[in-house]
Amino acid sequence: MKTFTRVLALALLTALPWTACSEGPKAPAHKVIILGIDGLDPRLLQQYADEGVLPHFARLMADGDFSPLQTTAPPLSPVAWSTFITGMDPGGHGIFDFLRRDPKSLIPEFAMARTSAPEWKISLGSWAIPLESGSIEGLRQGRAFWELLEERGIPATVFRMPVNFPPVQAGRALSGMGTPDIQGTSGTFSFYTDVPPPNADNISGGKVHEVRVGANKVSAQLVGPANTFREIRSDGADADDFSNPPMTIDFQVYLDPEHPVAKLVLPDQELVLQEGEWSDWIRVEFEALPYLVGVSATARFYLQQVRPTFKLYVSPLQINPEEPVMPISHPGDWSQQLTQRLGYFYTQELAEDTKAFSAGIFNGQEFWKQSQIVYQEQRRALEAMLSEYREGLLFFYFSSVDQGCHMLWRYLDPHHPGYVEDAQLAGAIRKLYQQMDEAVGRVLEVADSETTVVIMSDHGFGPFKRGVNLNSWLADQGYARLHDPTLRDGYPLFGNVDWESTRAYAVGLNGLYVNLRGRERFGIVSPGQEYDQLLDQLESDLLALRDPVTDEAPIATVLRTRRDFEGRHLEEAPDLIIGYNWGYRSSWESPLGEFPRRVLVDNLDAWSGDHSIDPRLVPGVLLSNRRITLDSPALYDLTVAILDEYGIEKLPEMLGSDCLQ
Amino acid sequence: MFGSRIKLDKNLLAKVKKYSEIAGYSSVEEFITHALEKELAKLEDAGSEEEIKKRLKGLGYIS
Numbered sequence: 163m164k165t166f167t168r169v170l171a172l173a174l175l176t177a178l179p180w181t182a183c184s185e186g187p188k189a190p191a192h193k194v195i196i197l198g199i200d201g202l203d204p205r206l207l208q209q210y211a212d213e214g215v216l217p218h219f220a221r222l223m224a225d226g227d228f229s230p231l232q233t234t235a236p237p238l239s240p241v242a243w244s245t246f247i248t249g250m251d252p253g254g255h256g257i258f259d260f261l262r263r264d265p266k267s268l269i270p271e272f273a274m275a276r277t278s279a280p281e282w283k284i285s286l287g288s289w290a291i292p293l294e295s296g297s298i299e300g301l302r303q304g305r306a307f308w309e310l311l312e313e314r315g316i317p318a319t320v321f322r323m324p325v326n327f328p329p330v331q332a333g334r335a336l337s338g339m340g341t342p343d344i345q346g347t348s349g350t351f352s353f354y355t356d357v358p359p360p361n362a363d364n365i366s367g368g369k370v371h372e373v374r375v376g377a378n379k380v381s382a383q384l385v386g387p388a389n390t391f392r393e394i395r396s397d398g399a400d401a402d403d404f405s406n407p408p409m410t411i412d413f414q415v416y417l418d419p420e421h422p423v424a425k426l427v428l429p430d431q432e433l434v435l436q437e438g439e440w441s442d443w444i445r446v447e448f449e450a451l452p453y454l455v456g457v458s459a460t461a462r463f464y465l466q467q468v469r470p471t472f473k474l475y476v477s478p479l480q481i482n483p484e485e486p487v488m489p490i491s492h493p494g495d496w497s498q499q500l501t502q503r504l505g506y507f508y509t510q511e512l513a514e515d516t517k518a519f520s521a522g523i524f525n526g527q528e529f530w531k532q533s534q535i536v537y538q539e540q541r542r543a544l545e546a547m548l549s550e551y552r553e554g555l556l557f558f559y560f561s562s563v564d565q566g567c568h569m570l571w572r573y574l575d576p577h578h579p580g581y582v583e584d585a586q587l588a589g590a591i592r593k594l595y596q597q598m599d600e601a602v603g604r605v606l607e608v609a610d611s612e613t614t615v616v617i618m619s620d621h622g623f624g625p626f627k628r629g630v631n632l633n634s635w636l637a638d639q640g641y642a643r644l645h646d647p648t649l650r651d652g653y654p655l656f657g658n659v660d661w662e663s664t665r666a667y668a669v670g671l672n673g674l675y676v677n678l679r680g681r682e683r684f685g686i687v688s689p690g691q692e693y694d695q696l697l698d699q700l701e702s703d704l705l706a707l708r709d710p711v712t713d714e715a716p717i718a719t720v721l722r723t724r725r726d727f728e729g730r731h732l733e734e735a736p737d738l739i740i741g742y743n744w745g746y747r748s749s750w751e752s753p754l755g756e757f758p759r760r761v762l763v764d765n766l767d768a769w770s771g772d773h774s775i776d777p778r779l780v781p782g783v784l785l786s787n788r789r790i791t792l793d794s795p796a797l798y799d800l801t802v803a804i805l806d807e808y809g810i811e812k813l814p815e816m817l818g819s820d821c822l823q
Numbered sequence: 824m825f826g827s828r829i830k831l832d833k834n835l836l837a838k839v840k841k842y843s844e845i846a847g848y849s850s851v852e853e854f855i856t857h858a859l860e861k862e863l864a865k866l867e868d869a870g871s872e873e874e875i876k877k878r879l880k881g882l883g884y885i886s
Contacts, residue, residue, distance in 0.1 A: 260882055270879060348881030367881040478881075516883040568883065654876060671884055750886035754879060769883060 190553035191316045193613040194807050195605055198246075198323070198557060199598055200239060201564030201773065202619035202783045204230045210595045218603035222617065222785050230781035232796035233621040235721050235739050236672035237777040239339060239564070240274050242620035242797055243324040248304035249801035249816030253729030256303040257325060258736055259670035261753060265682045268656055270669050270754055274325050274340035275300050289451070290393045290406075298328050298488060300340075303731050306330045307801050308555060310810055317554035321547055322540075324559065324620075327511075328489040335492045336500065338559055339511040343478040344459045344487070345387050349510045351518050352476040354382050354415075359522060367517025375472050380415040384428075386448040386457060386479060409448035409457065415474065422468045435465040440535065443506035445482060458482040460506045462535075466528070475523060481509045503546055507539045514565035519768045526587050526768075529569055537562040537597060544601060548608045555804070560601070566594045567623045571771025579627055579764040609787070614807055614822070618800060619782035626765050626772035628709065629749030630716050630742065632668040635761045639703060641666040644757060656755040662686060665696060666737075669755065671748045671774040673736030674700070693737075697722060700738060709746075709762050716762065718743040718776040728817065741776030748774060789823035 211220045222228070234242045234252060236259065244255040252258045262273040276299045302325050308318035312332040320326065322338030329335040343349050351368040362370040373380045388406035395404055416425045422437035433441050441463040448457040459479040466473035481488055483497035483506065490509055491497035501507070513536045519529040537560075544558050572580040573587040602617055609615050634650070636642040643663035644650075650658075656667065661677065661684035668674045676696060679685035687693055701720045709716050719741035724732055742748070750767065751758050773780040784795055792799055798818035805812055806820040831839070836851075843854035879885065 260884060261879070272879070343881075348883070350881055366886045367883075512883065517881065520883075520886075565883075753885045754876070767886075772884075774884070 192807060193551075193553055193609070194555045194616070194804060195551070195609060195613060196555070196557045196616045196618065196804070197598075197602065197605060198243075198559040199563055199617065199619050199783070200324070200559065200561050201567050201621060201623055202595075202598065202617075203567070203622035204228075204781060204783050205622065206591070206595065207783055210592055215592065215596055216599040218599045218606060219617075219785065222602065222606070222615070222787065226615075226785065226787040227790040228783075228785045229790045229795055230622075231618060231784040231800070232794060233777050233780060233782050234797060235726075235741065235777045237621040237773050237775070237780050238671060239620050240325050242782070243339070244302050244304075246618075246620065246797045246801055247302070247306045247323065247325065249307065249798045249805075249812060249818055250304050250729055251727050251798065251817060253723065253727030253732045253735065254304055254815055254817075255729070256301065256731035256734060258723070258734070258739070259673050261670035262673075262734060263669045263675065268661070268667075268683055270655065272340075273301060273670070275327055277342075277346060288392055288394055290391055300326075300328055300330075304815065305813065306332065307804055308333045308335075308557070310805060310813075311555055311808060314808065314810065316808055318557070319547060319551070319555065320557045321543065322559040322561075323557060324511075329492040331492055333492065333555075334496050336497060337490045338561075341481070341490055341509060341511045342488070343510045344457065344481055345479065347478070349478040349513070349515065349517065351478050351515055351523070352385065353518075353523050354380065354474040354476070355472055356380075357471045361521060365517075365521045365523075368521055368523065373472065375417070378417040378419050380417070380472060380474075382413060382415070382474075384411040384413060384446060384461070384476065384479070386410060386459065389448075389450050391450045391455065409450060411446055411448060415472075417468055417472070424465055424468055424474075426463060433463070435463065437465055437468050440464045440531075445484075445506070446479070457487050458485040464528075464532070475518065477508075477515070478510055480506075483507065483509050500543070500546075504539070504543055507543070508536055512561055512565060514561065514569070516565060516569050516769060519569055526570070526573070526582070526584060529768075530587065530590060533562060533565060533569075536565075537594075541597070541601060544604070548604065551608065560598065563591075563594050563598060563619075564623075566591055567771040568769050569771075571623070571625055572768070575625055577627075578625055578770055580766045580768070580770050606787075613787075615787045616800070616804075616822075617783065617785040620797070621773045621777075621782050622780040623771050623773050624775060624780055625745050626747045626770055627745040628712070628716065628747075629752075629763045629765050630707075630746055631749040631752045631756075631758050631761050631763065632674065632740065633752045633755065633757045634749075634759065635707065636666055636668065636674075637757050638761060641700070642757070650757050650759045652756075654751070654754045654756045658757065659755070666700060667755070668740075668748075668752055669736070670753050672740050672742075674738040674740055676737045678737075697737060704738075704740065707761075711762065712745075714743060714745075716743055716746040717741065718779070729815070741778075742774065743776065744779050746775065747772045784821075786822055790821055791823050792819065792821040795821035 210216050234245045240257050241252055244257040248255045257273055261270045263270050309332040311318045318333035320335040322336050324339030327337035327340035329337045354371045354373050356375045358370050358372050373382050386409035389409045390406050393404040394407050414427045425434050443460045445460050460482050461479050462477045464475040484501045486497050514533040518524040570590045572578040573584050643660040644658045645660045664677050665687050666676050676687050677685050678687050704717045704720050721739040723735035799821040802812045802818040803820045803822040843851050848854040
């Protein structure tokens with residue numbers, strides 16, 4: 163009863179501003195529903211629609227309109243969604259890749275948001291008490307289109323829009339891509355086992371914890387974020403060198419002596435799992451300052467195997483939406499209201515655990531199961547948003563097609579170097595499209611004749627068969643110089659680069675930078691003629707590259723940002739954007755500044771589909787129940803079209819034109 | 824304490840004095856030394872590479 167009263171009070175409070183502020187009856191705002199389906203590809207969509215397995219998409223194609231949607235250069239989600247949000251190209255919104263580099267440190271860093279720890283604190287023994295809080299700064303520039311709607315009193319709900327962390331202060335919004343886990347990473351899983359796999363020390367995006375099984379019992383620790391309230395002297399370091407130890411939570415696992423079952427005992431809670439079973443969300447509390455400051459997180463446990471080898475997977479620790487330690491929603495308490503409605507849910511940016519699959523911790527079936535958990539959560543959230551939707555804008559984002567195409571492409575394509583025959587997973591991408599079709603059907607059911615419905619994606623998809631070590635190519639061609647050319651592997655972050663003899667370097671998936679005097683820390687190329695000549699030479703050499711195995715050109719196009727882009731934020735742009743050819747992509751090592759020996763390598767990773775290539779090869783999708791009025795609409799045209807639905811003029815810096823009737 | 828003299832703006836010096844007391848430093852010199860060391864460490868910090876790699880490597884697109 164008490165809970166009911168509280169929910170009722172909250173509902174009344176939420177309703178109050180709308181009634182209190184209105185002056186007499188007001189007509190509801192025009193309804194626009196946008197489903198943003200990351201990575202939805204126009205060719206696959208047409209293929210599956212032609213096969214007759216997408217009835218709702220097919221209906222929308224027949225009764226409404228369908229077109230490929232021009233994506234951005236490079237066609238990466240943070241770049242493309244930022245263009246949709248702002249109506250500007252990367253020169254305007256300043257996001258050119260997942261990664262960027264600080265020209266002074268020459269260290270790669272995240273392009274979407276920057277976090278900083280508190281600078282000033284008082285030390286009391288091993289405790290360090292901050293005098294200020296840390297900060298999180300979104301790096302996308304420009305105004306989000308729903309800010310313009312809200313200014314005119316049009317309510318907007320924006321669910322998991324990428325590159326909206328921290329969320330802009332408008333509408334109701336839950337942040338999506340760009341939102342970290344509790345450790346501040348894109349997602350770091352934990353794996354507890356008594357027999358660590360051979361790659362245990364080299365797993366990307368996860369941590370293997372070796373445990374001992376004794377008397378059918380395992381004792382282990384959940385490892386949380388660094389405790390910035392504590393400082394301990396680093397081992398063997400200088401007298402003044404301190405570090406922050408991580409916060410931890412002890413837990414035990416009791417193994418049934420006969421059956422493949424285990425009991426997990428965490429502080430204040432116990433759960434029993436069978437082998438192969440996932441737990442529901444478990445809330446855990448890390449203690450930073452005893453009795454004063456804590457960090458709340460949530461996790462799901464997957465008991466992979468009890469015997470003969472003990473294997474327990476724990477999801478990346480999520481920001482608890484009920485008590486978020488970082489700003490993941492606007493208003494700040496909306497994530498709490500969502501938790502009351504939906505239960506706990508994944509809050510990290512892309513929750514499908516691609517890293518666990520790539521590392522071999524998950525097999526294909528386990529990845530599918532985990533990614534379906536993510537999808538079902540998102541589908542339930544869509545249902546909740548649709549059931550309360552009355553007016554204005556509703557944007558809802560799905561990640562499952564994008565993440566599924568990255569990880570399951572090789573099951574589709576017998577010519578892929580990483581092809582694996584699996585009858586069930588061969589149909590997995592089709593299944594994901596069918597799930598989206600069901601969601602589209604539900605949206606069409608809710609939409610009345612006055613509602614504008616838009617189904618759109620940021621980019622399409624293709625195979626990732628061969629990787630290009632762009633930094634290695636730069637070194638081989640004499641554009642970059644290594645201190646010791648015999649040391650090629652295992653030196654990330656440009657650790658072996660002789661900057662005083664290096665003219666160009668690559669960071670991120672598609673960016674190539676000139677080591678420019680006055681901009682880079684050790685810049686040697688003079689602005690002006692020398693810079694222009696270097697770009698001419700680079701472009702010519704890059705386009706001349708041939709793959710001796712396939713006899714194809716791995717690079718299809720080279721763009722010059724300062725010539726081809728518009729906007730006020732070109733100073734941080736790469737000098738060149740590399741558009742790889744179909745089947746190619748940047749290698750795994752080059753984006754973080756490594757120089758492996760071979761320039762072109764087969765991609766055998768489970769991550770076997772991609773889209774970070776020539777943008778002309780991977781357009782996104784635009785479907786609507788309205789006619790599309792442009793022959794070749796682009797993402798920034800759609801931004802203008804959404805504003806036009808409400809009679810709002812586009813901002814002067816927006817590039818597009820209205821593309822919907 | 825300083826080997827050579829450093830000129831500070833009057834307002835900045837007043838702030839430095841105020842916050843060095845609040846933060847419990849024994850002298851203005853100690854506070855300034857600590858602040859400079861922290862800034863230098865940020866620029867020169869090769870030891871944080873593991874942390875940077877750890878943070879970036881969760882991204883699906885890179886290994």
